[in-house]
Amino acid sequence: MNSIIDIENAVVSYREDIALRGVSLKVDSGEFVGIVGPNGSGKTTLLTIVNGLGRLHQGQVTVLGHHITSGNGHSLRKKVGYVAQVQNIDPRMPMNVREVVMIGRYGLLGVLRRPSRHDWEIADAVLALVGMDHLARRPIGHLSGGEQQRVAIARCLAQEPELLLLDEPTASLDWKAQSGILELVKQIHNSRHLTTLLVTHDLGCLPLACDRVVLMKEGLIWGEGSPYELLTDDNLSQLYDIPVSVVRSRRQEAAPV
């Protein structure tokens, strides 16, 4: 297996706050990796150094053969799909769903080139794939949070990425929307042979979706391995600094009826 993400001793700081304290991680082509940890543990920062949006203080990051330095990230980002948390979109924003999906192709097209019929066909195809083709002409601000996340995934797919980064794509969504989005991501990962990094707090979905789980705490990788081995009550108790009994009761509450 060849690593398409190779992070060596990455240190990232935001002024006096150190977000990553020497993180090393390799991800092989085709892997689906879940990243779990408490708030402020460095999960989002880890994703941003993979797509070149974050600035490294120390260390080296190589993604899809690109050795990332400050300023060269935009050519890499054309090959990396990134879905952030549900965004607040102006309900009166004068753009429809189809136009937002097309933004995914703008980086690939480059300046001075307008989208061709072929580009619009790709946008329509990915909208159909995420089950949003019936809302293609709807203003983007009129969609629910779950629908907007499906559009964000469609926008990433329009990019025809080799690598998919998802930063809590189901945060603040209801249970039905959460499971729908995660099933969709897993299905797309398999059918398009992508490499996927998923940051989530939804521990229940990880054993089903992920090949490997990375646990993060205080800017360090605290553990990594198979989700079945790693996501034990004892580990989660230590990771989140809460008693084992609380972990057990939370898991029972979260289990589908």
Added chain:
Amino acid sequence: MDLSIFGYQFMQNAILSAFLGGVACGTIGVFVVLMHMPFIGVCMSHAAFAGALLGLWLGFNPLIGAFALSLLSAAIIGPLADRGELSPETSLGVIFSLMLGLAFLFMGLMPGTKSGALELLWGSILTNTRNDIIYLGIVAAVVVVLVLIFYKEIQATIFHRDMARSVGIQSTLFLYGILFLTGSTISASLTSIGGLLIFSLILNPAAAAYQLTYSMKRMFLLSAGFGVLSGWIGLLFSYIFNIPSGATIVVTSSVIFLIAAIFSPKRRVKGWQTKPLPEAGH
């Protein structure tokens, strides 16, 4: 009504200035409204005003002073807006008050009568010279051509800067470009509309267009159209009632906004929202 006034050169210059200023300000206004940065525009218009007064005081072309200081303010505002450092309102408030303070300082230091300064404050489209029109024409053409060429990058940057960056668009570059165009447009329109009023001609036509459409292309066209209409109707009222043209142009643009807001289709409640809710348990 005696229409022979339109045969005079100064009136033809004014009509052309209103057209060019309306197109440039209306187009720039779309950025200001959709990127939620009205205070940035206010700040830059006061910077341009202070720069023009500096030119008047030191005896060089006020347009050059306006251009230099509005671009300087863009260079300070750009990183603040891009990185989200400090609270943007607080830092913009500091720059705004500094620019206003500088404007009054330069006005106070100016020897003799302050008629030139007051003209910059209120604007006087009827005294626009050939050079003013050429400068306004160049700026309007550059704004329109750049929007046409880089429409897709501008659209993505306006929609969401971080998202645009994540698909490989250099959105920081486009943000600075937008601020640069805003500064240039404000400087070029300063003598026609005036330092205190120019921002209304940027904001009002775009805000009116924003009420009426869910298409960004249509919003650009409507906003430029409303800008031109504000200029022409304002000019007509200024002539009829013999009152300052800058004020009538801005009041007209505000009335256009009010009409658009009242008849906005975006305010209508959809039929399905008034249907009765399903009964609980079904």
